[in-house]
Amino acid sequence: MKFKFEKLIIWQKAMDIGDEINIMSDNFPKKEVFNLSSQIRRATDSIALNISEGAIGQSNHEQRKFIEYSIRSLAEVVTCLHKSKRRKYISEQEFERYYEESFALMNMMIAFRNKVI
Secondary structure (H helix, E strand, O other), X not given: OOOHHHXXXXXXXXXXXXXHHHHHHOOOOHHHOOOHHHHHHHHHHHHHHHHHHXXXXXXXXXXXXXXXHHHHHHHHHHHHHHHHHXXXXXXXXXXXXXXXXXXXXXXXXXXXXXXXX
8 A cells, every 4th residue: 555545444444335335326216316326425435535635745734624524424424324214215224234334434533533633
């Protein structure tokens, strides 16, 4: 691994969740292609993108700011998961799985943010 962010577990987990949610959203109705499907995909992508952007040659202040952006994107993902469950695009089991993964990632990102002074 040549880039600093590639070593970060939060970046690796964000990449994993992004891939999983991308596959999951393939099953949404066609009417959601430009709405909820697009929104949840962009939000999950934004998590890893902001982690990597903050890790590249940034000051601690800048890195912290980008981690906060990632946390906000994760909150957006969780809201999209709730909408997906309410619209019956995903099962309760799927929701719980992605919700728990998201919660664990959020806690990891908060811990990381708090270490960056």
